[in-house]
Amino acid sequence: MIKYNSKREGTHYLNPYLGGVLMGLLMIVTIFISGRELGISGAVKDTVVETAHAISPAAAKAHPYYGMYIKDGQSPMHSWLVFEVLGVFIGALLSGIIYKRVRKPFVEHGPSISSKRRLVVALIGGILWGFGTRLGRGCTSGAALSGSSTFSFGGVMVMLLIFASAYLFAWLFRKLWT
Amino acid sequence: MKEELFVSGRNIPNIDPYLNIWHWQIPFYLFLGGLAAGIIFFAAYFVVSGKEKEMPATVKWAPIIASIVLVIGLIALFSDLKHKLYFWQLYTIIRPTSPMSWGAWTLMAITPLSIVWVASYMKEMFPKWDWKFGFLNHFEAFVIKYRIPFSWIMMYLAIILGVYTGILLSAFNARPLWNTSILGPLFLVSGFSTGLAATMWISNNEHERKVLSRIDIVFILIELFLIIHLFMGFMAGTAVKTEAFQLFLGGEFTISFWVFVVLLGLVFPATLETLELWGYHVPKWIPPLLILFGGLIFRFVMVEAGQITRFLY
Numbered sequence: 001m002i003k004y005n006s007k008r009e010g011t012h013y014l015n016p017y018l019g020g021v022l023m024g025l026l027m028i029v030t031i032f033i034s035g036r037e038l039g040i041s042g043a044v045k046d047t048v049v050e051t052a053h054a055i056s057p058a059a060a061k062a063h064p065y066y067g068m069y070i071k072d073g074q075s076p077m078h079s080w081l082v083f084e085v086l087g088v089f090i091g092a093l094l095s096g097i098i099y100k101r102v103r104k105p106f107v108e109h110g111p112s113i114s115s116k117r118r119l120v121v122a123l124i125g126g127i128l129w130g131f132g133t134r135l136g137r138g139c140t141s142g143a144a145l146s147g148s149s150t151f152s153f154g155g156v157m158v159m160l161l162i163f164a165s166a167y168l169f170a171w172l173f174r175k176l177w178t
Numbered sequence: 179m180k181e182e183l184f185v186s187g188r189n190i191p192n193i194d195p196y197l198n199i200w201h202w203q204i205p206f207y208l209f210l211g212g213l214a215a216g217i218i219f220f221a222a223y224f225v226v227s228g229k230e231k232e233m234p235a236t237v238k239w240a241p242i243i244a245s246i247v248l249v250i251g252l253i254a255l256f257s258d259l260k261h262k263l264y265f266w267q268l269y270t271i272i273r274p275t276s277p278m279s280w281g282a283w284t285l286m287a288i289t290p291l292s293i294v295w296v297a298s299y300m301k302e303m304f305p306k307w308d309w310k311f312g313f314l315n316h317f318e319a320f321v322i323k324y325r326i327p328f329s330w331i332m333m334y335l336a337i338i339l340g341v342y343t344g345i346l347l348s349a350f351n352a353r354p355l356w357n358t359s360i361l362g363p364l365f366l367v368s369g370f371s372t373g374l375a376a377t378m379w380i381s382n383n384e385h386e387r388k389v390l391s392r393i394d395i396v397f398i399l400i401e402l403f404l405i406i407h408l409f410m411g412f413m414a415g416t417a418v419k420t421e422a423f424q425l426f427l428g429g430e431f432t433i434s435f436w437v438f439v440v441l442l443g444l445v446f447p448a449t450l451e452t453l454e455l456w457g458y459h460v461p462k463w464i465p466p467l468l469i470l471f472g473g474l475i476f477r478f479v480m481v482e483a484g485q486i487t488r489f490l491y
Contacts, residue, residue: 083437090442097458
């Protein structure tokens, strides 16, 4: 197991401020190419709906939430978000390879906790995040980035609260990383 | 009451206007057949070219996969047969004009021979291996003595097997998408590429993987070239052909073909392999996995799409 290494020798990261500007410009490109804003959590939702539909079509159709996304003759996976996420994987892998960040699978964790604990905490965090994205109708990409770029009040609120609460919870859970 | 009786060749359930007789077994078998052909061809090629020692995974270990997938493929083919107990009748005749006959006989030869191939390397792979019976030891010595001619035979058989997986489809002259002679070389090249991918995946030898990777990039480029030619042929063809091609240009199979076969199954893995040759670290399982996945989807798409293409009337 590779220990957490704060220096990350030999790897290259972009300047975060420049990265932020590029992400903003990405919105322009996305809207130009696809005519709508990007998102990530929607693809996860589509996958979940499709899985439910494949296992039990009748139950998924009758379900008040899943049912909204099931249309006859068209799979929920036939959504551009799913393909966008596929593209994100390709791009991320290429970037990781070119900037030498790709290595064998390992668990990155703080020095004072075990890998197991890190995985449990990550699982809980993931569940909360997934739940939150459905409440907020999007994640940092779909709600915060895309929403605020259209001056949607909900989007701006999501953006501010994600960062405000992260600021607070980072302090509360600092033991996990230091 | 005056009754009229219509006799028409246009309404034969599951045959006309749409073919609906080949399900998952056939594309799955075509994939496994191509995969085995690829593995066997390169195993034999490196023996003939005297590079046996440099390419241990290609020559010794990968053929184990070839034998196993050939047997699984034959089980899939057999399970597709309607009259299973009559399969032996394929072996009562040799008909050079029938791809089915070519395939049946080639499989009859290459499947046991691939097992013999693996058996002849058992002692090298597992030093403590013992055949127990004297006659098996004699047979092994005989195979090892004539390994070069044996490899030549295997190369020929592998090419026939690889081409036959495509010709089997192109011999259907009633299905415009299949009825093109490019399918033979296309399936051959694609099968060889999947065989190389599987071998690369199991190889631990850096040098061996580089050699295979270089060959694989060439094969992927040839495959892309053949795909372009396939479609150029359709575009320049009759209305029937252009109609068939529409399935891949906005039709039902557009995404599965262009995204999963061409982009994720050919272009992207070829890019990763190129980056690897340039010295970047690429997780070794990713390009082979993508190539194998692309090859599998390609056969499913071709078999599914081909069955619904038809001549206009």
